[in-house]
Amino acid sequence: MSTGAVATESPARPASSARAGYAVTLGLRLLNRYSFAFALLLTVALLATTIVRDPDPWSNGFWVGLLQNMAPMALAAMASTPAIISGGGGFDLSISPLMYFLAEVFIVWLAPHSLGGFASVPIVLGLGAAIGAFNGLLIILLRVPPVVATLAVFFVLIGVDLRMLANPNEGGYLSPSNWVVHLADKVGPIPGGVFTLGFPLLVWFLLGLLPYRRTLYAVGSNDATAFASGVNVALVRVVAYSLGGLFAGVASLALVAISLSANPSLSQSYTLLAIAAVALGGTSLWGGRGGLFGSLLGAASIYLLGNLLLTLQVDPSYLQVMYGGMLLVAVVLGGVAARARQAE
Amino acid sequence: MTTTDAAVPAEAVETPPVLVRMTAMAKAFGPTQAVRDASFELRSGEVHALVGENGSGKSTLVKLLSGVHAPDAGTIELLGLETPSLRTPRAAQDAGVVTVFQEVLVAEARSVLDNVWLGVDTLVRQRVGRREKRVRAREALAELLGRPLDLDKAVEELSLSERQACCIVRALLRDPRILILDEATSSLDVATRDRLFGIVSRLTRSGVGAIFITHRMDEISEIGDRITVMRSGETVATLARGSWTPRELVRLMTGSDQLTERAREDGGAVAERRGDVALSARGLRLRAGRRPMDVEIHAGELVGVAGLEGHGQDAFLDALRGAGAVDGAIVRHVGGRDEPVGSPTRAARLGVAYVPRERRQTLFGWMSIRENFGMPTLSADSRRGWLRLRLTRRRLNEYVARLGIVLGDPGDPITTLSGGNQQKVAISRWLAADPRVLLLNDPTRGIDVGAKRDLYALLTELAQEGRAVVMLSSELDEHVELMDRVLVFREHELFRELDHASLSREALVSAFFGEDGESG
Numbered sequence: 001m002s003t004g005a006v007a008t009e010s011p012a013r014p015a016s017s018a019r020a021g022y023a024v025t026l027g028l029r030l031l032n033r034y035s036f037a038f039a040l041l042l043t044v045a046l047l048a049t050t051i052v053r054d055p056d057p058w059s060n061g062f063w064v065g066l067l068q069n070m071a072p073m074a075l076a077a078m079a080s081t082p083a084i085i086s087g088g089g090g091f092d093l094s095i096s097p098l099m100y101f102l103a104e105v106f107i108v109w110l111a112p113h114s115l116g117g118f119a120s121v122p123i124v125l126g127l128g129a130a131i132g133a134f135n136g137l138l139i140i141l142l143r144v145p146p147v148v149a150t151l152a153v154f155f156v157l158i159g160v161d162l163r164m165l166a167n168p169n170e171g172g173y174l175s176p177s178n179w180v181v182h183l184a185d186k187v188g189p190i191p192g193g194v195f196t197l198g199f200p201l202l203v204w205f206l207l208g209l210l211p212y213r214r215t216l217y218a219v220g221s222n223d224a225t226a227f228a229s230g231v232n233v234a235l236v237r238v239v240a241y242s243l244g245g246l247f248a249g250v251a252s253l254a255l256v257a258i259s260l261s262a263n264p265s266l267s268q269s270y271t272l273l274a275i276a277a278v279a280l281g282g283t284s285l286w287g288g289r290g291g292l293f294g295s296l297l298g299a300a301s302i303y304l305l306g307n308l309l310l311t312l313q314v315d316p317s318y319l320q321v322m323y324g325g326m327l328l329v330a331v332v333l334g335g336v337a338a339r340a341r342q343a344e
Numbered sequence: 345m346t347t348t349d350a351a352v353p354a355e356a357v358e359t360p361p362v363l364v365r366m367t368a369m370a371k372a373f374g375p376t377q378a379v380r381d382a383s384f385e386l387r388s389g390e391v392h393a394l395v396g397e398n399g400s401g402k403s404t405l406v407k408l409l410s411g412v413h414a415p416d417a418g419t420i421e422l423l424g425l426e427t428p429s430l431r432t433p434r435a436a437q438d439a440g441v442v443t444v445f446q447e448v449l450v451a452e453a454r455s456v457l458d459n460v461w462l463g464v465d466t467l468v469r470q471r472v473g474r475r476e477k478r479v480r481a482r483e484a485l486a487e488l489l490g491r492p493l494d495l496d497k498a499v500e501e502l503s504l505s506e507r508q509a510c511c512i513v514r515a516l517l518r519d520p521r522i523l524i525l526d527e528a529t530s531s532l533d534v535a536t537r538d539r540l541f542g543i544v545s546r547l548t549r550s551g552v553g554a555i556f557i558t559h560r561m562d563e564i565s566e567i568g569d570r571i572t573v574m575r576s577g578e579t580v581a582t583l584a585r586g587s588w589t590p591r592e593l594v595r596l597m598t599g600s601d602q603l604t605e606r607a608r609e610d611g612g613a614v615a616e617r618r619g620d621v622a623l624s625a626r627g628l629r630l631r632a633g634r635r636p637m638d639v640e641i642h643a644g645e646l647v648g649v650a651g652l653e654g655h656g657q658d659a660f661l662d663a664l665r666g667a668g669a670v671d672g673a674i675v676r677h678v679g680g681r682d683e684p685v686g687s688p689t690r691a692a693r694l695g696v697a698y699v700p701r702e703r704r705q706t707l708f709g710w711m712s713i714r715e716n717f718g719m720p721t722l723s724a725d726s727r728r729g730w731l732r733l734r735l736t737r738r739r740l741n742e743y744v745a746r747l748g749i750v751l752g753d754p755g756d757p758i759t760t761l762s763g764g765n766q767q768k769v770a771i772s773r774w775l776a777a778d779p780r781v782l783l784l785n786d787p788t789r790g791i792d793v794g795a796k797r798d799l800y801a802l803l804t805e806l807a808q809e810g811r812a813v814v815m816l817s818s819e820l821d822e823h824v825e826l827m828d829r830v831l832v833f834r835e836h837e838l839f840r841e842l843d844h845a846s847l848s849r850e851a852l853v854s855a856f857f858g859e860d861g862e863s864g
Binding site: 210211212214215217218219220221222224225226227228229230231232235236239284288289341 | 410412432433434437438443445447449450451452453454458459462463464465466467468469470498500501514
């Protein structure tokens with residue numbers, strides 16, 4: 001009978017633990033409202049540490065170098081984002097080899113045929129968008145799971161990359177006078193990275209002025225609902241993959257800008273990091289939540305951490321462990337936030 | 345109930361124009377012929393109820409009209425014109441056909457505003473301005489819910505009733521010519537439902553035609569101008585208001601004269617099967633600051649859990665099965681000992697079984713009927729560690745006969761069964777574990793009359809075997825017909841307990857609304 005007497009008033013909690021509880025609730029609220037909150041915090045902390053440790057952080061070179069080196073990975077992450085937001089298991093694994101493919105198109109085809117000027121921009125971006133759309137169509141029309149479809153394209157593109165530039169030493173380098181080097185340096189007083197990284201964000205912002213972006217999130221959140229409400233779900237998804245391809249085009253320019261080349265044997269180097277950055281940035285891998293800005297911050301965290309450990313001369317093998325740990329924390333936090341959301 | 349329509353000869357009234365005419369429609373999904381030969385007509389200004397048991401093809405028929413499925417055969421005429429191309433919901437909506445589907449379809453992560461206007465705009469052009477959207481959404485939601493709803497709140501933070509309201513408002517905002525409500529009231533509270541009926545009446549007065557699918561007789565008689573009855577994928581009759589009785593409707597739906605109204609057991613029989621206390625709640629508080637309650641559930645007893653939606657009934661069942669943080673103690677009495685129920689696992693071990701409301705939560709959609717049945721009790725089918733499928737099948741067959749489960753082959757996917765039969769499989773799975781206390785969360789929601797009848801018989805039988813049955817139900821008649829005792833919840837407190845003698849629809853409803861039972 002003693003079990004029945006439990007229902008008494010719980011003793012008043014100490015004020016400090018109540019305050020801590022409040023802070024946790026507030027943190028989770030923040031994370032629910034701004035899914036990139038964790039990545040933002042991480043980026044700010046890592047950036048602060050980097051600045052403190054750098055001998056001359058306010059020089060021009062510091063920021064230019066930071067942005068140019070971070071750009072390809074951050075752009076790969078942003079390019080991976082729309083497909084993931086579109087839901088339905090949306091994924092585009094082919095972004096990294098696509099970047100290298102477009103970079104090689106630029107170096108091997110466009111530049112030698114005097115199309116290496118500004119004319120190359122619409123060609124590279126357009127080709128990227130077209131290949132992205134092809135991925136989307138493959139998934140929609142053949143009803144292949146996105147991971148499988150884009151994995152197939154991933155392999156095909158890696159093969160094509162290797163074939164196109166069998167020997168990087170023969171015609172695999174761009175003339176240093178090409179305009180594209182400015183993207184890795186400065187355009188007037190502004191670091192080139194601002195343009196490459198800013199382009200997807202600008203496109204994303206402009207899409208927010210159209211009904212498209214809202215519709216994309218709704219499709220990602222629940223495609224059956226969207227379909228029943230009269231949304232052309234297939235078209236929305238194809239456009240999402242196409243956007244990914246478009247951003248991969250920008251990424252390819254950022255890539256070429258750094259090294260004036262594109263080593264095809266590195267074709268797959270950004271695939272997993274991009275996905276990690278997206279997840280770290282708070283975008284739900286189930287679709288419908290998150291955004292491009294989060295992916296940028298996620299990529300920034302990963303880049304800054306790597307950079308920092310390098311300057312601290314930490315054994316690079318620990319780097320991977322740190323990436324993993326960071327990703328785990330981000331995903332668990334996202335899960336906790338989701339649970340808090342449901343409980344409310 | 346009494347209208348002038350029935351009294352005035354049909355010829356004297358000018359017949360309103362026909363909005364929809366569907367002729368000889370047919371649709372099959374694989375081997376299942378969902379709609380066989382259905383013809384249906386909707387006139388301007390009428391509410392046309394579509395009734396039938398589950399699996400009779402109502403939902404499929406309206407999905408053919410909504411552009412979700414393409415028909416195998418048959419013609420659809422809209423406003424007198426044959427319309428071959430309702431190939432997507434979008435096409436249907438552009439033709440003025442707007443549907444609220446049976447499933448509560450919302451984009452969980454998106455705001456209320458985004459949800460109610462979803463699909464109205466094209467991808468590049470807004471068809472309705474931003475400000476107008478807010479104003480109209482606010483007005484429509486307030487009219488339906490009777491109170492304002494925060495437009496910027498994510499839908500996942502809303503109650504089920506509010507979510508369904510969002511689905512209805514989404515349809516209303518499209519200014520339908522033809523409004524289809526497919527069990528759209530199943531999660532609404534009574535007041536919201538009445539307001540919806542008011543809105544539908546207003547729309548029909550302005551020439552809109554409404555198709556209304558429901559499992560509730562009272563709703564049909566309240567709002568239906570004409571009724572079309574479906575059975576096994578065919579439309580069997582269309583009746584005008586006033587020219588039908590519930591009995592006749594049930595006969596048309598089932599094809600037999602059997603009625604749902606079971607003879608109620610008398611009080612003596614009820615007292616006889618009532619045994620010792622099997623499960624009790626002591627000082628249970630469903631929410632902080634609410635009055636604690638003491639409840640005792642006896643063996644051999646059928647206890648109903650009732651109340652307006654969201655007044656703590658679900659929390660009560662959760663508490664009984666050891667889930668959810670509660671204040672107070674739940675104790676299972678086994679053979680003179682008191683065992684505290686601390687977790688669902690403990691509860692299951694102590695012979696307390698729980699059948700959740702959402703069948704999707706309990707059933708494995710990709711697995712076969714047999715596997716779905718046998719899953720939690722697999723150990724009963726293994727010999728020397730090897731699983732024997734024959735044993736599972738034999739055990740399943742027992743329940744198939746007892747519950748009247750209609751199935752083809754036990755190896756077929758569970759999804760090939762109708763909702764009612766799926767529910768029977770879900771319940772028989774728990775019965776196979778031989779529970780002493782069975783907790784059911786609205787088991788008859790959305791299942792057909794025949795399956796309900798079978799379930800009632802089964803539950804009574806279980807009580808007679810000395811098991812305690814606690815059942816949450818949102819249907820009044822179910823409580824009145826089936827229960828020995830009903831616990832009415834209000835604002836997360838046990839508001840009233842109605843015993844066998846005082847149980848009636850009126851007593852229940854007055855308790856729902858917190859009125860004094862004695863005066864009402």
